[in-house]
Amino acid sequence: MKNILRTGILILATMALCFTSCDEDDPMTPADDSRYMQEDQMGRPAINTVFVDAGDKDAFNTTTPSKQGAAFADKFQSKLLALNPGYSTNALGLDAETFTSVLATDVLTVATEGKTTFFDGNNVLTGRALSDDVVSVELLLIFGGPEGTGNPGLTDDHVDANDKAFLNSFPYLATPH
Secondary structure (H helix, E strand, O other), X not given: OHHHHHHHHHHHHHHHHHHHHOOOOOOOOXXXXXXXXXXXXXXXXXXXXXXXXXXXXXXXXXXOHHHHHXXXXXXXXXXXXXXXXXXXXXXXXXXXXXXXXXXHOOOOOOOOOOOOOOEOOOOEOOOOOOOOOHHHHHHHHHHOOOOOOOOHHHOOOOXXXXXXOOOOOOOOOOOOO
């Protein structure tokens, strides 16, 4: 059992190394890629769920990230303005067109130096720590306005803690109930 676990961890570590060291955004595929199919994209939690209409889910999920912005930014902007008709700019200073072009490219940006965080007021989309409250940040950027204080009832999901503490070593996530 220990050997199987070690092998699984080695495979995961190799995959992580491959994905973090790739400089192309198209997935690496073997010569026969008929066995592999991209099913879903969730680089930024809830963005796909909220901004992609049901009829566009398959197209969005199978579009290469470098092509998502051009294909979906206008639809994302329409959805943003339907959700928040008073949107002008957000706490990042992004107008609707700029913000939705960022959202429509569904990737998790990672800085190789500095703090890793989804958003802390200073650092923006430099990665994602397990403790980051990603949904509240997304709500703040959609509804909070330029100062992040507008629409206070809509800018926080009010889930302020996990039901179990994170572990201090790999795999970091707590054991499920």
